[in-house]
Amino acid sequence: MSLSELTGSIRSQLTDAVLAIEERSPRRTWMTVRPERIREVARYLFEDAGGRLATMTGVDGRDQIEVLYHFCFDHLGGVVTVRAQAAKPTPEIDSVTPIIEAANWIEREIHDLLGMNFRGHPDMRRLLLADDWPEGLYPLRRDVREKLPNYGRR
């Protein structure tokens, strides 16, 4: 199977879970999915299609937090990135850790740094933030500087 064929498969198997899908180059496919369908998408890509979850990226948007799931298809030589968005002020999405253990730490990291809630994560403890770091202060959110205690002081 080529990455192109995989993309075709994704379209036909996941149909309405997929909002958009684009082959930007022979080895890079990018897709946006409905956040409520993320477990189904992750299960398909990992269990059925044999993808490897390389990592996830959390991105702060003005009104939402975006999570990118980067799946490597080593045998095809390609990367499929899945985008899912969750609206603020309480961004949340189902954890895919019950399906893919490789998601465990990275979901904890995105929770720490961006305040994204992963529902059903088996072990949502802090990964990077210190024990005494205040709640509600997310270092990678763009508005964090205003919330820091010494903001505006020289």
Next chain:
Amino acid sequence: MTVKETGKVHRTLLPIGPFHPLQEEAEFFQLTIEGERVVDLDVRLSYNHRGIEQLCTTKTFDQIPFLVERVCGICSASHPLAYVQAVEELAGIEVPERALYLRTIVNELERVHSHLLWVGLAGHFLGYNTVWMWAWRYREPVLDLLEMLTGSRINYANARVGGVRREISNDLWPAVAEKVDEAVAGLDMITKAVLDDPVLHARLKGVGVLSKEDAIRYGVTGPTARASGVPIDVRRDDPYAAYDRVDWEVIVQEEGDVFAKAVVRLLETYESVKIIQQCIAQIPDGPLSAEVREIPPGEGVGHVEAPRGETFHYVKSDGSNFPVRHKIRAPSFVNVPSFKASCIGQLVADVAITLASVDPCYSCTERVAVVRDRSRPEQVFGLDELIRLSQERSAEFRRRLGA
């Protein structure tokens, strides 16, 4: 109140670390044992967290390679290469041939010196301090080479978006060949010593096994994956630099134990030598870099096979001078959690070498391992004691085998 009155045992934790004079990096080893076996494992991270992803959003695209090469001292060529590849993908930049070869040469020299470092560390953990000294002695010509070619033993500042930053003159290739031969002589000696030693066979086979199923579940990469029968290598699977222009093999073993991981690292060092030799023979003349004016809005991913496994970068641009987001995932981030699968059920004396077999990079991952065994009052061991236990176990094998 006493144990008799409450039925509870008073638990005392004696932390050693995270900041300890004998440790190179901040690490907190808190080992609680009961009997001799490990039943649970936890990891505490972030003692070395430097906020690099956030810092990257305040640097220009051209400044970032200098920053990210300092994510890690020993895989410092891999991070910048993954980053510039992500930006080149985002911006549709084609890198000239000569630059692809120059990138390959530096990154393979990095793999050689990193694996030799690991062999030394493993030797030390096992009580084979002679292996340690020889491995690090034969690492020196490789570091000398890197200094000759790039100006530094570590942190080479060679990659830039579009190509490489500086020329490496063709006049230097004979010296490269000579120094590489010197390193190979040491590698031959060490490989033979390690692979033929009955004590090491007894000590390392069947130890710290990571099954293929667990390797896939945890998404591990690099030698950790290849030693468990998972045949992945970014250089072959999604070729970059000049890897698809030269002949070399991906080394895979099936047993998943510490011995298999040692075999993978030793044998793939020879493959690195083959790659370097072909590169210096084939490298064409030409420009060192594409002309890069602006980085348009967009996003890209770049991944490379670092010595420890896949390093993965994602970059998002909004057309301004700085990236909007730069995600960095070093291989140890996915490899370290697999401790849970490979350490459970192991003897305490085997924990040090099982942890070391993943070749974890503290700086890349900022982590610490905690080993817990719940059934009796706690004793606490630090890393130095784990190592001592490991060395004693080797000595015991030596006595038993009359070696």
